[in-house]
Amino acid sequence: MASSNTHTLNAAKKILVVGPSWVGDMVMAQSLFISLKNIHPDCQIDVLAPSWTLSLLQRMPEVNEAIIMPVPRGRFALMERIKLGKSLRSKGYDQAILLPNSWKSAIPTFFANIPLRTGYIGECRWGLLNDARKLNKNLLTMTVQRFVALGLPVDAPMPPSCPKPALTISEDRQQAVIDKFQLTPVASRILALCPGAEYGPAKRWPPEHYAEVARQRIDQGWQVWLFGSEKDKNDAAQINRAVSGLCRDFTGSTSLAEAVDLMSLADAVVSNDSGLMHVAAALDKKVIAVYGSSDPGFTPPLNGKARIITLKLDCSPCFKRECPLGHSNCLTGITPEQVLNIINN
Structure with missing residues (x-):
């Protein structure tokens, strides 16, 4: 149910998006940003999100600008959120779009006096949002659809068309990680x-299959690079031991920025x-995505080159x-041969 507030998206020039707290969700949020720019090329989009994003x-x-959320995920910190909201008043935002569904995530936008505050009802946020949307999970079956829909009028046709995320990588950043x-540089593929x-x-395919x-x-002359966080080092080490240490193991030794540029x-x-x-999908890579307990229909890689492998067990x-x-x-x-067949084709 949308508010009758006359300050609609059509008039919005400065938009604050409250971003998600997961890597994959933040990548998918770019589809919303692209959609907003397609509709309003001159709009300014700022994103309130954790520092790692x-x-x-x-x-x-x-x-346009990333604004760091000073409160760690999971903490309520009411007074800090109110203080943050008041500090944003001078920005003069026309609209806030909230991607998280939590009550606490709406507090800063309310105290920022942003005239149009759009989001899903979520945790009964009627008082904090004045453009509160009811989420139809049967119609909006994908996370990216749910994000993009919040940037459209409430009466827009659904499900929406979703632009593909596309991260921009510069040669300077690539050279920086090559040097570090x-x-x-070799002729082999990676x-x-x-x-x-x-x-x-x-959600983790067995290390021996990766190996x-x-x-x-x-054996075909490729380089193999291993990526992940500190928590993935044991699996990466198991993979590397199985191939006599011939992989380049980056797990736990890069920042997210460096991992993106290396990938x-x-x-x-x-x-x-x-x-x-x-x-990887947002970098327009050939992605082979292995799905176990999760649903590839809900959060698929948003890339025409991507191939999903799932057994669809009962x-x-x-x-x-x-x-x-x-x-x-x-x-x-899911066998290594299934994955290799896709890489080869």
């Missing part, structure tokens, strides 16, 4: 493997359903962090 937002040309990590998934083991893919690509050098990417999968998607049946057949049943 800066490296992504800096690679989104639609974003002392990469030797395969990036992303064996982690923050959500849990039910077999790595082994066969290395921009790759020819193909094999990944679980993770934030790095969405980054027990999946279960959306669990760990397999409730104890076998993880939805992942172990």
Whole structure:
């Protein structure tokens, strides 16, 4: 249900987007930014988001300014959120678009006196939003659709058309990571493997399967690079041991910005359903996305080159962090040969 507020999006020139707190969701949020620019080319888009998102937002040309959310995810911190909102009043925003559904995420925009505050009702945010939308999950089946819909009038046809995210990478940034990590330019192709998934083991393809893919690509003369956070180092080490240390292991040793710029050098990417999968898709890479407990229809890689592998077992998607049946057949049943066939074609 939309407000009758006459200050509609058509008049909005300065828009504050309250961004999500996950890598993949922030990548998908770029579809909203692109959509807003398509509708209103002269609009200014600022994004309020956690500090770690800066490296992504800096690679989104639609974003004018990234404003750091000073409150860590999970903390309520009412007075800090009120203080933040009051500090934003001088910005003169015409509209706020809230991508998180939490009550606390709406507090700063309310106290910023932003005249049009758009978001899904979420946690009963009627008083904080004056353009409160009811989410029809049957109509908007994808996360990216839900984001883009908030930038459109309430009576716009649904589901909306969603532009594909497209991170911008400069040669200077590429050269910077080449120099820092002392990469030797070679004629061989590069395969990036992303064996982690923050959500849990039910989204992680087995390391031994990744190792077999790595082994066969290395035998074909490819370089294989491993990406992930500190939490993924054990899986990456297992993969690398299986190929006698012939992979270049970047897990836990890069910033997100460096990982993005390094991945921009790759020819193909094999990944679980993770934030790095969405980054690879936004870099327009050939992505082979392996899905286990999650639903590829809900958060697919937004890239025409991407290929999804899922077994569609009766027990999946279960959306669990760990397999409730104890076998993880939805992942172990996906063979290295299936992935290699896609890389080769």
